[in-house]
Amino acid sequence: MSRAPESGLALTTTVHRVPFYETDAMGIVHHSNYVRFLELARIDWMAEHHRPYTAYVEEERNFATTHVSVDYKKMVRFDETVEITVGLEWIRGASLRLAYRLDAPAGLVATAATEHALVDTDGRVRRIPKDDRAQMARLVVPLEALR
Amino acid sequence: MSRAPESGLALTTTVHRVPFYETDAMGIVHHSNYVRFLELARIDWMAEHHRPYTAYVEEERNFATTHVSVDYKKMVRFDETVEITVGLEWIRGASLRLAYRLDAPAGLVATAATEHALVDTDGRVRRIPKDDRAQMARLVVPLEALR
Amino acid sequence: MSRAPESGLALTTTVHRVPFYETDAMGIVHHSNYVRFLELARIDWMAEHHRPYTAYVEEERNFATTHVSVDYKKMVRFDETVEITVGLEWIRGASLRLAYRLDAPAGLVATAATEHALVDTDGRVRRIPKDDRAQMARLVVPLEALR
Amino acid sequence: MSRAPESGLALTTTVHRVPFYETDAMGIVHHSNYVRFLELARIDWMAEHHRPYTAYVEEERNFATTHVSVDYKKMVRFDETVEITVGLEWIRGASLRLAYRLDAPAGLVATAATEHALVDTDGRVRRIPKDDRAQMARLVVPLEALR
Numbered sequence: 001m002s003r004a005p006e007s008g009l010a011l012t013t014t015v016h017r018v019p020f021y022e023t024d025a026m027g028i029v030h031h032s033n034y035v036r037f038l039e040l041a042r043i044d045w046m047a048e049h050h051r052p053y054t055a056y057v058e059e060e061r062n063f064a065t066t067h068v069s070v071d072y073k074k075m076v077r078f079d080e081t082v083e084i085t086v087g088l089e090w091i092r093g094a095s096l097r098l099a100y101r102l103d104a105p106a107g108l109v110a111t112a113a114t115e116h117a118l119v120d121t122d123g124r125v126r127r128i129p130k131d132d133r134a135q136m137a138r139l140v141v142p143l144e145a146l147r
Numbered sequence: 148m149s150r151a152p153e154s155g156l157a158l159t160t161t162v163h164r165v166p167f168y169e170t171d172a173m174g175i176v177h178h179s180n181y182v183r184f185l186e187l188a189r190i191d192w193m194a195e196h197h198r199p200y201t202a203y204v205e206e207e208r209n210f211a212t213t214h215v216s217v218d219y220k221k222m223v224r225f226d227e228t229v230e231i232t233v234g235l236e237w238i239r240g241a242s243l244r245l246a247y248r249l250d251a252p253a254g255l256v257a258t259a260a261t262e263h264a265l266v267d268t269d270g271r272v273r274r275i276p277k278d279d280r281a282q283m284a285r286l287v288v289p290l291e292a293l294r
Numbered sequence: 295m296s297r298a299p300e301s302g303l304a305l306t307t308t309v310h311r312v313p314f315y316e317t318d319a320m321g322i323v324h325h326s327n328y329v330r331f332l333e334l335a336r337i338d339w340m341a342e343h344h345r346p347y348t349a350y351v352e353e354e355r356n357f358a359t360t361h362v363s364v365d366y367k368k369m370v371r372f373d374e375t376v377e378i379t380v381g382l383e384w385i386r387g388a389s390l391r392l393a394y395r396l397d398a399p400a401g402l403v404a405t406a407a408t409e410h411a412l413v414d415t416d417g418r419v420r421r422i423p424k425d426d427r428a429q430m431a432r433l434v435v436p437l438e439a440l441r
Numbered sequence: 442m443s444r445a446p447e448s449g450l451a452l453t454t455t456v457h458r459v460p461f462y463e464t465d466a467m468g469i470v471h472h473s474n475y476v477r478f479l480e481l482a483r484i485d486w487m488a489e490h491h492r493p494y495t496a497y498v499e500e501e502r503n504f505a506t507t508h509v510s511v512d513y514k515k516m517v518r519f520d521e522t523v524e525i526t527v528g529l530e531w532i533r534g535a536s537l538r539l540a541y542r543l544d545a546p547a548g549l550v551a552t553a554a555t556e557h558a559l560v561d562t563d564g565r566v567r568r569i570p571k572d573d574r575a576q577m578a579r580l581v582v583p584l585e586a587l588r
Contacts, residue, residue, distance in 0.1 A: 020337065020347070021330045021471050025204075025464035025519055028270070031212040032182040032462055036315045039179075043314065043373075053314070054373050057172075065178040069216035075270050078466055079337075079348050123175070123222050167484065167494070168324050168477045172317035172372055179315055183462045190461065190520075200461070201520050225319055226484075226495050319498075322564070325506040326476040333473075351466075359472040363510035369564050417469070417516050 010139035011146075012045035013085045020078050028075040029082075035068055038100050038112055041084035045098070049139050050132070056118075061126065063116035066095065070112040080104055087141035091133060094118050094125050101146045111146070157286035158293075159192035160232045167225050175222040182215055185247050185261055188231035192245070196286050197279070203265075208273065210263035213242065217259040227251055234288035238280060241265050241272050248293045258293070304433035305440075306339035307379045314372050322369040323376075329362055332394055332406055335378035339392070343433050344426070350412075355420065357410035360389065364406040374398055381435035385427060388412050388419050395440045405440070451580035452587075453486035454526045461519050469516040476509055479541050479553055482525035486539070490580050491573070497559075502567065504557035507536065511553040521545055528582035532574060535559050535566050542587045552587070 016037055024030040046053050056062065076082055082102050089097040095117045102109040117125050128136075163184055171177040193200050203209065223229055229249050236244040242264045249256040264272050275283070310331055318324040340347050350356060370376055376396050383391040389411045396403040411419050422430075457478055465471040487494050497503065517523055523543050530538040536558045543550040559569050569577075 019330065019334055020465060021333055021473055023466035024461060025466070025468045026209050026211070027268075027466045030462050031215060032179055032186075035179040035182055035215075036313065039315055040313055052373070057372070062173050064173070064175075064219070064222070066219050067217065068178060068182075068219075070214065072211070072213050072215075075211070078351070079346070121174075166477065166481055167318060168326055168480055170319035171314060172319070172321045174319045177315050183460065186462055187460055199520070204519065225498065226493070320503050320505070321562075325509060326473055326480075329473040329476055329509075356467050358467070358469075358513070358516070360513050361511065362472060362476075362513075364508065366505070366507050366509075369505070415468075 009087065009141045009145050010049045011085055011087045011141060012041060012048045013083050014041040014044045016040060016082045016084060018076055018078055018080050018082065023078050028077055031070070031072060034070050034072070034102065034110055034112065037082060037084050037102065038068070038086070038114055041086040041100060042098055042114070045086045050136055060121045062119055063096075064119045064123070065114055066117050067115035068112070070110055072110050074104065074107055074109045076104055076109055082109055085146060087145055088136060088139045089113065089143060090140060091128070091136050093133075094127050096128075096136065099143055099146050156234065156288045156292050157196045158232055158234045158288060159188060159195045160230050161188040161191045163187060163229045163231060165223055165225055165227050165229065170225050175224055178217070178219060181217050181219070181249065181257055181259065184229060184231050184249065185215070185233070185259055188233040188247060189245055189261070192233045197283055207268045209266055210243075211266045211270070212261055213264050214260070214262035217257055219257050221251065221254055221256045223251055223256055229256055232293060234292055235283060235286045236260065236290060237287060238275070238283045240280070241274050243275075243283065246290055246293050303381065303435045303439050304343045305379055305381045305435060306335060306342045307377050308335040308338045310334060310376045310378060312370055312372055312374050312376065317372050322371055325364070325366060328364050328366070328396065328404055328406065331376060331378050331396065332362070332380070332408055335380040335394060336392055336408070339380045344430055354415045356413055357390075358413045358417070359408055360411050361409035362406070364404055366404050368398065368401055368403045370398055370403055376403055379440060381439055382430060382433045383407065383437060384434060385422070385430045387427070388421050390422075390430065393437055393440050450528065450582045450586050451490045452526055452528045452582060453482060453489045454524050455482040455485045457481060457523045457525060459517055459519055459521050459523065464519050469518055472511070472513060475511050475513070475543065475551055475553065478523060478525050478543065479509070479527070479555055482527040482541060483539050483555070486527045491577055501562045503560055504537075505560045505564070506555055507558050508554070508556035511551055513551050515545065515548055515550045517545055517550055523550055526587060528586055529577060529580045530554065530584060531581060532569070532577045534574070535568050537569075537577065540584055540587050
């Protein structure tokens with residue numbers, strides 16, 4: 001589930017309620033799941049601001065993940081709600097970087113970034129089509145928008 | 148399964164054969180699973196060089212993950228073998244940082260780092276016991292060991 | 295996200311859009327994830343018809359899963375929507391059984407059942423409190439409701 | 442890691458040490474992961490007694506899972522070892538059924554069964570090649586072997 005952005009910026013906020021199966025024996029969401037939360041948000045961001053990820057898949061293209069970083073600020077528990085907000089930091093010929101912040105009602109949960117390269121079904125890096133790139137270039141937001 | 152380190156350095160190499168359930172519709176290991184591979188390796192590293200993670204759990208302590216970063220270099224497929232090598236980069240009063248490299252027979256798969264803070268069962272940060280800290284301080288390896 | 299039931303029966307339908315990370319190298323949702331879909335639906339069912347699962351957790355009780363069965367009818371792909379409908383099949387002193395059907399726009403995806411026993415934090419089976427049991431007994435639906 | 446079978450029967454036992462990320466907030470292995478343990482064991486069984494699953498993948502065939510059932514007997518915790526033993530219950534023109542038992546040092550953890558149909562990359566059911574079928578038919582074990 002995604003919410004409409006409140007600013008004029010090309011941000012998307014995805015709301016995720018924590019299922020029991022994402023928790024671990026510490027009683028909190030296992031940290032590896034945050035990487036999956038980022039994916040939920042950027043798929044929503046693409047559909048809302050660019051074009052659905054399925055359109056790339058149909059053209060036998062994927063945005064392979066080349067970098068992930070997450071800074072964890074607050075633990076999240078079963079049935080709590082996390083809002084993942086994402087915006088585009090930069091885009092180049094074959095790659096792009098997205099920045100994220102994760103919030104819970106109690107405050108900032110994490111900040112994160114991912115980088116992706118467009119690849120074909122053999123995993124070879126391919127240039128992002130010119131029109132897609134130009135359209136996405138207009139979506140870049142200042143990092144402050146996520147602070 | 149972990150292998151004995153070949154150098155005199157406090158490194159541990161964990162061998163992981165990719166199960167089908169870790170792959171995604173791109174036909175490769177989903178990038179979120181690499182974060183889990185890191186956990187496999189640092190649990191083995193603790194048992195081999197320090198003390199078993201279960202000993203901390205029995206004392207109602209956990210090393211909460213406060214940072215993860217992964218740089219993905221090569222895709223990995225079903226049934227391929229990944230070797231995850233880990234060493235300690237630094238240790239402070241309540242936290243530590245581990246560095247990792249992931250290799251497959253075909254070459255470097257990824258490099259990564261994680262940071263952790265010792266917490267009690269309420270999630271409050273606690274100092275690492277002095278003796279544990281002193282022993283781990285002797286395990287620090289130069290980052291070049293993972294290059 | 296759950297929908298209001300359309301019949302007068304105590305059914306709950308949870309809507310789940312398939313994230314990329316639930317797919318596998320066959321290009322479909324990995325079959326183990328269906329077991330997680332069932333959990334999403336029964337948590338919603340409890341909140342809608344009985345009381346939130348978190349209320350049990352606060353009382354240091356959990357419904358441990360003692361049986362799962364899934365019959366897979368149709369493959370589901372990335373970004374498709376699955377509706378998981380659940381109802382109570384029976385309830386006894388310390389255990390209960392739920393039945394499920396999973397539907398996609400293209401048709402029946404799967405049928406399933408789970409059984410659960412109430413346990414304390416040491417994993418010992420405990421009787422379901424009498425009032426809870428009486429209330430849930432009124433929620434039992436005929437299996438035909440899920441066909 | 443799989444062990445050689447101790448009987449003359451076509452059984453395979455896969456040894457799995459529970460990683461932290463498979464636990465949940467009950468402090469035990471989340472029940473959905475058992476379905477993944479079954480996959481680990483049957484992949485090893487195929488390699489040991491039939492031919493590697495990768496050989497089917499190369500021929501653009503997969504054994505889609507059409508049924509899973511698990512009966513959970515004992516909870517398993519972080520760092521404990523589970524042995525998953527698997528054998529073939531029956532094989533037909535396009536499908537087969539495997540039976541499993543899961544053991545920990547403390548006793549029986551679960552029993553389970555899975556059914557699979559051979560499919561092509563479009564998900565269409567295809568007959569199991571005659572020679573493969575004949576070879577596998579000789580692997581059928583009596584269910585008592587798993588009790």
